[in-house]
Amino acid sequence: MAKAASTKKRPAKKSSASKAKSKKTKASTQRGARRTRNEGNRVAVLGGGISGMTAALKLARAGFDVTIFEMQERLGGNTSSREINGVEHDVYPHMFCSWYDNFWHLFEEELGGDKEAMFEPRAGSQVLQKGETEFKTLLNATSIEAAIENLKSGVxxxxxxxxxxxxxxxxxxxxxxxxxxxxxxxxxxxxxxxxxxxxxxxxxxxxxxxxxxxxxxxxxxxxxxxxxxxxxxxxxxxxxxPFNFLMKASLEDGLNAPFVDALNDAGCSIRLKTEITAVRLCNDDDRPEIFFRDSLDDHLEHDSDRLEKNENDVESEIFDYAVMALPVTKCCDMILGAPRGREGRRIIDRLPELAEMQKLSSVSIPVVDLYLNRKLDDFPSDHIALAGSKYGLTVLDISQLWRDEDFDGKTALVLAASEGAAIPSVELERQGELMLQEFAEFFPEFNPGKHWKDEDSDVDWHKSWIRSNKHYQLFLNDTGSWAHRPQTLYEDALPRFVFAGDCVRTDTDMATVEGAIQGGIQAAAAIQAQDAILNGHARRGAPIEIVPHTVYSxxxxxxxxxxxxxxxxxxxxxxxxxxxxxxxxxxxxxxxxxxxxxxxxxxxxxxxxxxxxxxxxxxxxxxxxGENNEDPLGGRIMYLPMAGGRGEGGPRLQSEEMVDPKYDHDHVIGLPEAILKVALEVLEYASGREDPHGRGSEAETVRQHDAVDDVVDIAVNLIGKGLRLGESLVEGYANRRSRGNQPRRRRHRVKR
Known part of the structure; x- marks a missing residue:
């Protein structure tokens, strides 16, 4: 039977963090607290970014008692917002790609969001060269028209x-x-x-x-x-x-507020403004003990003003499982934390190779939310890359995305410096000043003033804001980092501890919103499987699964x-x-x-x-x-299964009858189907199809080519039979060459 979770508090007073609420994000600690009887299912989620929130929601809906610990005053992490002077400022401007299947499933199916109402598609992005006035467009090359337009773009x-x-x-x-x-x-x-x-x-x-x-x-x-x-x-x-989708509201209003509502409805306990100071593993059963304290209000941008907290202010709780969803640097601190006389073992003592995570890198991107006191005419609505800028500047006009009444007909821009390290200043407002001056080099009609908060400028300084984002760092996928990135679960060394976040190994791999969400799902699935194995009972709730992507073989x-x-x-x-x-x-x-x-x-x-x-x-x-030609990443590429399956990165289940493991690879488009898809595209293009990027509706295109489609359908059926026959011959030849008597593997195909 599961051992009862315990709580230690020094001193006995109630933490003020449990009372903390964002003005818009009303997080509650009462729902999770209602569960008085421990069932061996208490989970601590360390970090309230989108990966941690995803893991928490999945686990809570599966029947686990989940507590989220978040240092900031709001959940969301790199997808969060902060309210300043009544204005919502997103941490980063995000693009949401059409292939983010797990994100879209989360947003629409689990949060009840309306994709069409909340997101606006963009066919591409714009490029503006310094000294030029003509914008050049790069489209998502998912059609012949788009590919041709890119060749003629002039980039x-x-x-x-x-x-x-x-x-x-x-x-x-x-x-x-x-x-x-x-x-x-x-x-x-x-x-x-x-x-x-x-x-x-x-x-x-x-x-x-x-x-x-x-x-x-x-x-x-x-x-x-x-x-x-x-x-x-x-x-x-x-x-x-489309190239991507842009949210038509702040991340707080469009994503995090409904996310927090869903977490509360699922019974999660949310502790905001709570800093994790250490993690220990209990000596007798490896349950994680979490040490935490109230974080200070001034931690966001002014570390120099922080005060030392007394060790007696630290509280601790023992949980049955823990999800590490912290940024890379903070994660390393928790793994390597000095014992300081506390009972229990450090994570690094159980798995010394995790010290390699110190080789992982991350970076913060300075961002200026630039509210103007006038409107810039003919400003593009797409993301704009300012080619040749000193600091790798990009700009997005949110006044053309969000509600018109938020801007009174005036322009509001988000200016990000992808090469923030090139800005020759460590003083925050000076960084903002230099970014505005560089922006003015591309748009001479904009007056940035002579210094930050210069009233003789086009800037509404009451609404504008500069942030360094040093507490919201982005993971870097640099060369050699794969070997140092954590797996979701190390079942032998850390059976009750899993990793989440965009640094965890997934098949998406690059640091993206989709990768972070997938990391959270993998963590939740791993805990669900481990809980069944360690406690000897059936799986709690419905199986937690990743939504497969569709990829070419x-x-x-x-x-x-x-x-x-x-x-x-x-x-x-x-x-x-x-x-x-x-x-x-x-x-x-x-x-x-x-x-x-x-x-x-x-x-x-x-x-x-x-x-x-x-x-x-x-x-x-x-x-x-080859034996693995149906695998979308091939036999020579490590394709990590999610928790619940067999293979590297996932827990090896000990009883199939008890847990009923299930893992599916991505949906794979094989060579015969791919040839047919491209052939159909060529036929449609040759028949004079309307340009899908704005000149002709989808309905009109369908009506114009019904006759062509009928002919193509017949051709597709005939060609498909021939190609499937050829594929069968190739498979037969490969089977004869294979060694041993291996069972035949079912080929995954996209359903029609």
Missing amino acids: LSPAEMWLLGYSALDLAAHPFNRKGVDLMEMLSVNGFIFSRGYGTEDVAAMQNYLLTLIWSIPSAWTAAATYQNFLRHTFSFPNHA TATLRFAALFYLPATYVAYAMAAYDQWKKRMEEGEHSIGENEFTMAEYCLLIPLQFTIDWWKAAYWFGRSLI
């Missing part, structure tokens, strides 16, 4: 835009060994582009720019294998999906890379010729020491193409006859 030459797109496809198809220990596999995105025969400086620079803007990490640091997982999830051609991606390789080298030859021609026009007849002449290019390009073609053909063949 790069058409040839190098093709090379940029192909480099992403090539990376998605590359055979990485994801065990995390092979030094040859610790390749950066920039290193990957350098290793390709078609790589150019402009392509590498654009890829570096995109990664820096979105994740604040240069391509020379970004792990190529991790970025591969992200790319595999984003490839959805052809489905005409490895064979499909490698076939596409092989198919487009000739066109890629034609584009590379065009780019080389353009570079040579430009140099001749500028009178630079000499070449650099490490550069090729045009004659050498003519000799080398065919040789490079031949070598790359045979490599691509080999790996495509391997994906067809």
Whole structure:
């Protein structure tokens, strides 16, 4: 039977943190407190970000008694807001991609949200070069029209835009060994582009720019294998999906308030403004003991004013399970925390290899919410990347997203500095001042004033706000980090302790909202499974499962890379010729020491193409006859199962009858279906389909092409039968080559 959870308090007075409530987020500690009889199901969730909230909601609805500990005055973490002078300020401006299946399921099914009412789709983003006035548009390349528009966008030459797109496809198809220990596999995105025969400086620079803007990490640091997982999830051609969705309200109003309501309804106890000081594992049964105290009001931006708290103010509680959903630096503090005479063992004493987490990196992005006292005319509604800015600036006009009455017809912008480390100041308002001055370089009609809070400016200083976000850091997927990232569960060493957050290993992998939510679901599923195993009873509640993504198979991606390789080298030859021609026009007849002449290019390009073609053909063949060709990430890539299944990263269940484990891979689009989808897209495009990016409604397009669709359906059925026959022959050949008598594995297909 489960041992009763105990509570220790020093002193005996009630913590003021249990009374703390945000003005809008009304968190309650009473619902969880109503459960008086311990059933061995008490869970402490350390960290109230979106990953911790997801784990808490899943567990509470499964019948666990959950308590969330959050240091800030509101839940949400990096997806939270703060109210200043009556104005909601989001910590970060977030984009929500269409393939965030677990986020959309959470928002619509579990929080009761209305996607259409709360989110606005965006076909792409804008790029503005310093000194120019024309915005260039990059679309989500999920249709032929969008791909053609990108080639003509002017961001790069058409040839190098093709090379940029192909480099992403090539990376998605590359055979990485994801065990995390092979030094040859610790390749950066920039290193990957350098290793390709078609790589150019402009392509590498654009890829570096995109990664820096979105994740604040240069391509020379970004792990190529991790970025591969992200790319595999984003490839959805052809489905005409928007680039992203933007929330039409603050994160507090649109996401966190309904989330907190759901947590309260599920019976969660929420302790805001409560700082975790230590975590110990009880010597007799490994139950986690959580030490905590009230956090101070001034911790958000002014650490220099913090006062030392007396050790006697610390309280502690023993729980049956714990979810570590803290930021990386705080997580390391809890893992390595000094004993200081407390009973119990540190986490690091049970699992010394977790010390490797200290090698993980994170960064904060300074953000200015810029409210103007006038309207900027003809300002785009999309995200805008300010190319060539000193601090990697991006800008979003929220006055075109949120309710009109919030802005009185005036412009309100969110200005983020992805390269905040380049700002030559540590003083917060000086950072904001420099960001506004750099923004004015792109928009000369804007008057930033001579200094922060200069009344002779276009800024409404009462509503505007600068924040360093040093307490809201973003995890960096740098090269080699995979080996140091925690699994969800270490069942032998830490049977009652799980990890969540965007640093946990998931198949999404890159630090995203989707990855954080998936980490929370994995943590909840692991506790649900472990609870059944350790206590010898049936699983509590319905199975906690991850919503599968839809991805292309490895064979499909490698076939596409092989198919487009000739066109890629034609584009590379065009780019080389353009570079040579430009140099001749500028009178630079000499070449650099490490550069090729045009004659050498003519000799080398065919040789490079031949070598790359045979490599691509080999790996495509391997994906067809390999034993794991139906796995979306292939046999050479570690694809972590969620808790409840077997394999690395998930708990090995001891009794299938007792727990009924279930794990499904992502839905995989195989090569035959992918060919049919692309063929249908080409036929529709050839028939003169309306541009889905704003010129013609979906209903009109359907009516115009009913006749074409009827013909295509017949062709699809005939071609599909032939391709399935060919696939069966390939499978039969592979089965004859396989070693041993292995059971036949069912192939996962997208349901039609």
